[in-house]
Amino acid sequence: MTYVDQYIDKLRKSGLRPTKQRIKICEVLFNAEKTFHFTIKELVKIIENQANIKVSLATVYNTVHAFIKKGYLKEIPLNASQSYYDTNVTHHHHFFDEEENKLIDINQEDVDDINIKRTIPGKKIRSVEFIAKIVSDNQSQK
């Protein structure tokens, strides 16, 4: 099964026909070896730079939303000015590099279980995810 076949499969399962615009979007999103974190603006820029096809903003938003709904993409709340998305849809944590404005995955196994010694009556926890903000470590070394 080629990569493109996988994209077609993802699109079909999301209820979308595999058009060339959508396959291009998939190439950018799911080709990467590693997890891919992005904003819509960044995604559009990457598509523009590497494709000879034009993809409208509406198509990008529609496709991303369909993938989120289907569970192929995840939204990461980072700040209120712009949405961040993630191709890693597992439950996981992040470093956020405040200088590069980049998210970095932290897998579950790299963190001890988070134990909250407090409950809210009638409520149960659905998920616990943290963001560890990181900055350059410019300490003068002794």
Next chain:
Amino acid sequence: MTYVDQYIDKLRKSGLRPTKQRIKICEVLFNAEKTFHFTIKELVKIIENQANIKVSLATVYNTVHAFIKKGYLKEIPLNASQSYYDTNVTHHHHFFDEEENKLIDINQEDVDDINIKRTIPGKKIRSVEFIAKIVSDNQSQK
């Protein structure tokens, strides 16, 4: 020192003159016994409902921003459509009630230290804060 004196102090330290609009904003923000989590829209609505003075959106935004800069308020990234703010400026975690759309504080002492078994070369961690999403626990009890 009266409450109002404290508000005046906070405003002065934030580089703002204590006007009646700003003192009203402080009353809403800092009068509460408990931590106060809010959006700008909610803050404006509360002011409108309890004050006989009019405060423009611009003044609300300006004052909130000045307090954030000074460290009297903290921004909580929850989603990309609206900013949430917090009068609890200590390092702490949150429950987020997805049904009520409400933040609830979790103090440091209610959580075991989070131990991340992974480092990023040249970077140090500045903060680690999580959001635990909660929903109604409607389990049929045995």
Next chain:
DNA sequence: TCAATACTTTAGAATTAATATAATGTATTA
């Protein structure tokens, strides 16, 4: 006190991410 100066408030305009619309294009079906 008074006028110059600095800071405030405000309505409304501008910006921008996100969403909606509606016309045109393309694929699928019968």
Next chain:
DNA sequence: TAATACATTATATTAATTCTAAAGTATTGA
């Protein structure tokens, strides 16, 4: 092939936020 369904796109709309510029108020110092 013709009807139908789905897609793409340019453009419009929405809504949170930020900006602007004019009018108001406080402060300062002669």
